[in-house]
Amino acid sequence: MDTGRRVVVTGIGVVAPGGTGREAFWDLISSGRTATRRISFFDPSPFRSQVAAECEFDPVHQGLTPRQARRMDRAAQFAVVCAREALTDSGLSTTDLDPRRTGVSIGSAVGCTTGLEAEYSVVSDSGRKWQVDNDYAVPQLFDYFVPSSISSEVAWDVGAEGPVALISTGCTSGLDAVGHGRDVITDGLADVVIAGATDAPISPITVACFDAIKATTPRNDEAETASRPFDRSRNGFVLAEASAVFVLEELGHARRRGARIYAEISGFATRCNAFHMTGLRPDGKEMAEAIRVALDQGRINPTEVDYVNAHGSGTKQNDRHETAAVKLSLGEHAYRTPMSSIKSMIGHSLGAIGSVEIAACLLAMREDLLPPTANLHEPDPECDLDYIPRVAREKKADVVLTVGSGFGGFQSAMVLDRRTA
Incomplete structure (x- = not known):
């Protein structure tokens, strides 16, 4: 409603x-x-x-x-x-x-x-x-x-x-x-x-x-x-x-009350793959569906996404699954959209990390600076998107997508839009 x-x-x-x-x-x-x-x-x-x-x-x-x-x-x-x-x-x-x-x-x-x-x-x-x-x-x-x-x-x-x-x-x-x-x-x-x-x-x-x-x-x-x-x-x-x-x-x-606004939460969706407790299908369809619904809620076209904060856990099946999901949901725009994983720097804090990544997105929007994926020297050939290797990148990001993937098959996506501010 x-x-x-x-x-x-x-x-x-x-x-x-x-x-x-x-x-x-x-x-x-x-x-x-x-x-x-x-x-x-x-x-x-x-x-x-x-x-x-x-x-x-x-x-x-x-x-x-x-x-x-x-x-x-x-x-x-x-x-x-x-x-x-x-x-x-x-x-x-x-x-x-x-x-x-x-x-x-x-x-x-x-x-x-x-x-x-x-x-x-x-x-x-x-x-x-x-x-x-x-x-x-x-x-x-x-x-x-x-x-x-x-x-x-x-x-x-x-x-x-x-x-x-x-x-x-x-x-x-x-x-x-x-x-x-x-x-x-x-x-x-x-x-x-x-x-x-x-x-x-x-x-x-x-x-x-x-x-x-x-x-x-x-x-x-x-x-x-x-x-x-x-x-x-x-x-x-x-x-x-x-x-x-x-x-x-x-x-x-x-x-x-005249509050300073970081961004609007314009869309959120979560899905389950009903597939395996720890395994992921390689096509990324469930995460892609969560992304699609979150974008639709905010009436945002995939080409408006300026940055993707990746789940990027550092496991082969997750990285490939997520790459496929972003391609599926953003289409050709996926190849033009910078993407990074802060887990490369602060690890994976399990249930907390999704909120920590939201914080990273909001601060990146505030500073017009996208955090890097540390330790990325030789990309997996199956992971062929722009993962901002090693060094932060100056870029204005008005619309940011952050995604998560969890054991049990959970796939969630959130869209943050600072144009409201």
Whole structure:
């Protein structure tokens, strides 16, 4: 149903590898530097893949009280800090918000993994006891077990009493959570939604899971250049942690208060291939369909797309699938459209990455500068589009397409249009 309500982004908050905060994140990705390193959170030597992109993050230094830091899982800490930065960036304060007209939509693929694994290790005596001893459990253990606690923490922090949701659709969670937040506003259920995603999955159990299916790179001796989307030498993605959260507003609401607008979310769509839990069809039809629907929603012709922010995970099947999808949806214009993957610099933060990539797109539009695909020296012959290798490119981008692909067959696409601003 077209209600005529349009949704814009007025605030951005980011916690990412290489530096906390929106501007530190932009400085890293615009310079083409990488934040992928050997894992330091635990001894990774027993694992096949021993590299990751970790955040340098001190919750108390970032404004959380010691009690909040103790209560929240790392992923929740990221989300709350990002929400605060986004709200400040938007020019709003919690006292400006109508609680009943304010919602929250947070995405996460693996929820409170860090806290849950650490506490399980305690109550099971490092896995030695099958029957765990709950006397050793922290009071927050239930919150770690229920991912929706992350959205609740954000809602409590900003005073949101409207619709509050946790969206978990694997690696498209970050796109889907922002898309859901947009829908809450277009449906008239809220005027402001705090939307984004967070994941802090760098833990032994997550590393072991991806080792088992050989999805992550074993390039342990070249950690800084291990993430190589679209390159012939790529051999898997680099695990990461991150968060990005936005202030979404109904357009009229934003204009009445004179807000600075980054861009309008003019289109969003998600599809599933109903094919395989981890496999992808090479033709990219499902992603292409999501792109087509998202463009149609915004009444945007494929030739108007100025930049594509790629999922670009650095696995062969994903890079080829995505290349095919962009060709299928944009036609000949695909060959004239610059495209890049920031995962080459900050790794793949699972459910968070879709929101982090939205942040990259909005900042690229603000700066008229497109981030590069680092470590791209020898493109796969089957990946023959313009992937902006190694060095950022100056270009005005009014219409940007960002896409995501996730286990389970999820394919999502979002269109950002700054001409509204």
